[in-house]
Amino acid sequence: MNVSEAVSSRKSVRQFLPTPVPPDAIRRVLATAARSPSGGNLQPWHIHVVGGDALARLKHLMSERIEAAPDGEEMEYNVYPPSLHSPYRERRFQVGEDLYRSIGIARENRPARLAQFARNFTFFDAPLALFCTVDRRMGPPQWADLGMFMQTVMLLLREEGLHSCAQECWAQYPQTVSTFLDLPDERMLFSGMAIGYEDRNAAINQWRAQRTPLDDFAEFIGI
Numbered sequence: 339m340n341v342s343e344a345v346s347s348r349k350s351v352r353q354f355l356p357t358p359v360p361p362d363a364i365r366r367v368l369a370t371a372a373r374s375p376s377g378g379n380l381q382p383w384h385i386h387v388v389g390g391d392a393l394a395r396l397k398h399l400m401s402e403r404i405e406a407a408p409d410g411e412e413m414e415y416n417v418y419p420p421s422l423h424s425p426y427r428e429r430r431f432q433v434g435e436d437l438y439r440s441i442g443i444a445r446e447n448r449p450a451r452l453a454q455f456a457r458n459f460t461f462f463d464a465p466l467a468l469f470c471t472v473d474r475r476m477g478p479p480q481w482a483d484l485g486m487f488m489q490t491v492m493l494l495l496r497e498e499g500l501h502s503c504a505q506e507c508w509a510q511y512p513q514t515v516s517t518f519l520d521l522p523d524e525r526m527l528f529s530g531m532a533i534g535y536e537d538r539n540a541a542i543n544q545w546r547a548q549r550t551p552l553d554d555f556a557e558f559i560g561i
Contacts, residue, residue: 344496350547351501351532352437352457353540354464359389359533363498364466371490375483382480383487386469386519393467396518400459403514410510414474414526417506433547440545458507464532469508469519474526484528495533505530 339347364387372381388396422430435445443450461467468491470484492502508515508530515527536543 339497341493344493348492348496349501349543350503351534351536352462352503352542353537354462354501354532354534355537356463356465357535359466359500359535363500364533367491367494367498370494371487374487374490376486377479377483380476380480380483382472382476383484384471384473384525386471388467388469389465393461393465396467397460399514399518400511403511404456404459407511411513413509414512415509417509429548429550436545436547437542441542455507458505459511461505461530461532462503464503464534466533468531468533469515470528470531471519471521471525472528473524475524481528488529488531491531499535500533501536503532505532 368385368387374383376382418430419426438445438451438454441454443454445451470488472480472484488504492504495502506529508527512527515530516525519527521527
């Protein structure tokens with residue numbers, strides 16, 4: 339698989355098969371992803387991979403935590419700006435509508451939408467979970483490094499025949515995840531990721547998020 343094929347075939351999969359991910363594959367992906375760009379070579383990413391009985395314990399823990407705190411915990415960063423403006427507001431709205439439409443959940447069916455969102459915290463039945471954490475003293479440039487690392491991971495997973503779903507929703511429960519991972523005080527949660535083999539028969543995996551045309555976001559100067 340070349341890079342273009344990996345980029346074009348990568349998508350956020352929201353239903354996985356129970357097929358185990360070979361340990362050698364995820365170790366190979368992470369070792370290669372360490373070549374991701376990093377300003378000053380700080381390499382600010384810290385990665386936890388969770389599977390097996392540990393993943394089952396986390397899922398059970400989260401089911402109890404969501405019931406006790408359905409609105410989440412005190413967040414350490416905003417996943418989206420507090421007042422999302424145009425055109426970003428419309429893009430977020432559209433991707434949500436497309437997602438729920440794919441599985442027949444109407445906009446007014448709020449309980450069903452909340453139930454689907456809660457499936458994030460089961461990693462959509464993926465057999466493997468990944469968490470990316472960072473020293474809280476790092477700044478926006480280092481957070482950009484985290485994004486480049488995670489994108490590299492997701493593309494390398496495609497090379498292995500695997501799929502993923504990056505999940506910043508985990509930022510809603512930073513204290514629970516930090517305790518589960520036994521993070522030191524100076525480390526904070528950035529994002530989670532579901533990893534596994536796509537269930538190609540699942541309706542929720544049959545659509546793709548829209549992308550803005552090139553000329554709407556790129557300007558070419560002097561060429």
